[in-house]
Amino acid sequence: MNAESFTGSESYLRRAHQVIPRGVNSSRRSVLRPAPLAFSGARGSRITDIDGNEYVDYVAGYGPMLLGHQPPEVVEAVRTQLAAGVLYGGQHEAEAELAERIVRMVPGAERVLLNVTGSEAVQAALRIARAATGRRKTVKFEGHYHGWIDPMTANGPGSPAGTGPAPRPMIAADHDVVGPEILVCPWNDSEALAGLLARHGADVAAVIMEPVAVNGGNLWADDGYLATARRLCERHGCLLVFDEVVTGFRLAPGGAQQRTGVTPDLTVLAKALGSGFPISAVAGRAEVMRVAEHTVGHAGTYNGNAVSVVAANATLDVLETGQDSLYPRLDRLTGELADGIARLAARHGAPLQALRAGALLRLHWGAPEPLRTYADTLAGRTAPLRDFSEHMVRNGVHARETGLWYVSTAHTDDDVDRTLAAVDRALAAISGPSAG
Ligand SMILES: Cc1ncc(COP(=O)(O)O)c(C=O)c1O
The missing domain is CATH 3.90.1150.10 (Aspartate Aminotransferase, domain 1)
Incomplete structure (x- = not known):
C-alpha cells in the first residue's frame, strides 16, 4: 500500500x-x-x-x-433527513432529543446549547461564564488550543495566527496577561494556578482547559491536579470550563470528565459529536446556563441544522448503546x-x-x-x-x-x-x- x-x-x-x-x-x-x-x-x-x-x-x-x-447509521439518518429538509430556521424534535442524550452521557451537562464549530462554542461558554459571574477575565493554559478566534489563540499551538510549518508558541513569562482579558498559566502546576488566582481570582470568570492537554502534547493531568483546579475555582468563585472538543465522546461516552471523575461547570463539545457534520455544543450546570435564558445572547443561522443534529443523534446512539x-x-x-x-x-x-x-x-x-x-x-x-x-x-x-x-x-x-x-x-x- x-x-x-x-x-x-x-x-x-x-x-x-x-x-x-x-x-x-x-x-x-x-x-x-x-x-x-x-x-x-x-x-x-x-x-x-x-x-x-x-x-x-x-x-x-x-x-x-x-x-x-x-458510518452506516449516520449516513442513513442523514439521507432520511435530507429528504425532509436541511435548515428550518425554527425548532425540530431532534434538537431536544440530542440535548437529552448529551445530558444523559456527559456528567457536567444539565442544559445544552448547540453551535456549529468548536471555536464558537468556546466563545459561547466564555460569554456565559462572564454573564454568570459578572467578571471579565479568562485563565487558559500554555499550549492548550481553544479554536482560532481571538483572543483564545494566545499561547496555543500555532499562536498567534495558527499558521506556519513549525509553530513554536511563546511561553508566557511570569503568567503575563496576553491581551487584556486572558491570563496564561503553565499546565500541571497547582502552585502556579493557586498563585495566579490569588492575584487575579476576583476578576476571573472562567478557567478553561483541555482536561487532557491534547493540543499541548497529549498530557494527562497529574494525580489530583484537576481536583485542585476544581477546588481553586470554587474558592475564587470562577467557573471551571472543560474544552472537550477533542476528548468529548472519544475518551469515554462522557469524555475526560467521566474518565477523571472531575466535573466542570461548563463543557464544550464538538468533533466526535457529529461524525464530520458540523455541530458543537456548550453544556453545563442548569444554574450557570440560566443566564442564557435572559442575559446572554446566543445566535447562529446554522445552529441546530437538522442534518447535523440527526448525524449527532445517530453518532451518540452508536456510542451509547455500543459503549x-x-x-x-x-x-x-x-x-x-x-x-x-x-x-x-x-x-x-x-x-x-x-x-x-x-x-x-x-x-x-x-x-x-x-x-x-x-x-x-x-x-x-x-x-x-x-x-x-x-x-x-x-x-x-x-x-x-x-x-x-x-x-x-x-x-x-x-x-x-x-x-x-x-x-x-x-x-x-x-x-x-x-x-x-
Ligand atoms: C481542544 C479544541 N478546542 C477547540 C477547537 C476548535 O474547534 P473548531 O476547529 O471546530 O472551531 C479545537 C480544534 O481543533 C480543539 O482541538
Missing part, C-alpha cells in the same frame, strides 16, 4: 493557489508532506487521494471521525499502536515516544521522558517528526506532521499491522546518527 505519485494533489494545489491563499482552507493543511493531499473519497478507516493512493487514516478529519468514514464493546476495543487498538511504536523506536534507536489518551496518540521526537509539561514538549524536535510523518504517508498511512493520531472504531487489527509495518519502514528510512 505504498503511495508513489502525488502529481494530482500537487497540480490541484497549484490550481487552487491561484484563487485560495495557500491553496487550502485551514492553514496547517498546507504543510503536509510529501504534498498537501487532495482526496476523492473515504470509507471506514481508509481514505483515498486523487492520485488513487489509499491510506490508513489517522487524521480522521482532524478528529471528528470517531466512527470512521461513512461496552467500542471503548475497550478503541483502548486495545490504541494501546497496540503505542506499544508497537515504542518497540520499533527502541529497535531503531529512535527517540520517538507515543503518548496515549483513550483513542488518541501523540508522537514526540527527542522530548524528555516522562513528559509532564508543555515546556517538556517544546524540547521535542519537529523536523524529524515531520520527516517521519512524510515517510508514513509514503508508506500508506495518513498521519499529521504534528504527530497527533486519531484512532477510530473502524480501524482493524489489520490496520494496526499495516501501520506498524509502515512505522518500521519510516524509522528505517530516517533513523541514523543524524536523526537522533
Whole structure:
C-alpha cells in the first residue's frame, strides 16, 4: 500500500493557489508532506487521494471521525433527513432529543446549547461564564488550543495566527496577561494556578482547559491536579470550563470528565459529536446556563441544522448503546499502536515516544521522558517528526506532521499491522546518527 505519485494533489494545489491563499482552507493543511493531499473519497478507516493512493487514516478529519468514514447509521439518518429538509430556521424534535442524550452521557451537562464549530462554542461558554459571574477575565493554559478566534489563540499551538510549518508558541513569562482579558498559566502546576488566582481570582470568570492537554502534547493531568483546579475555582468563585472538543465522546461516552471523575461547570463539545457534520455544543450546570435564558445572547443561522443534529443523534446512539464493546476495543487498538511504536523506536534507536489518551496518540521526537509539561514538549524536535510523518504517508498511512493520531472504531487489527509495518519502514528510512 505504498503511495508513489502525488502529481494530482500537487497540480490541484497549484490550481487552487491561484484563487485560495495557500491553496487550502485551514492553514496547517498546507504543510503536509510529501504534498498537501487532495482526496476523492473515504470509507471506514481508509481514505483515498486523487492520485488513487489509499491510506490508513489517522487524521480522521482532524478528529471528528470517531466512527470512521461513512458510518452506516449516520449516513442513513442523514439521507432520511435530507429528504425532509436541511435548515428550518425554527425548532425540530431532534434538537431536544440530542440535548437529552448529551445530558444523559456527559456528567457536567444539565442544559445544552448547540453551535456549529468548536471555536464558537468556546466563545459561547466564555460569554456565559462572564454573564454568570459578572467578571471579565479568562485563565487558559500554555499550549492548550481553544479554536482560532481571538483572543483564545494566545499561547496555543500555532499562536498567534495558527499558521506556519513549525509553530513554536511563546511561553508566557511570569503568567503575563496576553491581551487584556486572558491570563496564561503553565499546565500541571497547582502552585502556579493557586498563585495566579490569588492575584487575579476576583476578576476571573472562567478557567478553561483541555482536561487532557491534547493540543499541548497529549498530557494527562497529574494525580489530583484537576481536583485542585476544581477546588481553586470554587474558592475564587470562577467557573471551571472543560474544552472537550477533542476528548468529548472519544475518551469515554462522557469524555475526560467521566474518565477523571472531575466535573466542570461548563463543557464544550464538538468533533466526535457529529461524525464530520458540523455541530458543537456548550453544556453545563442548569444554574450557570440560566443566564442564557435572559442575559446572554446566543445566535447562529446554522445552529441546530437538522442534518447535523440527526448525524449527532445517530453518532451518540452508536456510542451509547455500543459503549461496552467500542471503548475497550478503541483502548486495545490504541494501546497496540503505542506499544508497537515504542518497540520499533527502541529497535531503531529512535527517540520517538507515543503518548496515549483513550483513542488518541501523540508522537514526540527527542522530548524528555516522562513528559509532564508543555515546556517538556517544546524540547521535542519537529523536523524529524515531520520527516517521519512524510515517510508514513509514503508508506500508506495518513498521519499529521504534528504527530497527533486519531484512532477510530473502524480501524482493524489489520490496520494496526499495516501501520506498524509502515512505522518500521519510516524509522528505517530516517533513523541514523543524524536523526537522533
Ligand atoms: C481542544 C479544541 N478546542 C477547540 C477547537 C476548535 O474547534 P473548531 O476547529 O471546530 O472551531 C479545537 C480544534 O481543533 C480543539 O482541538
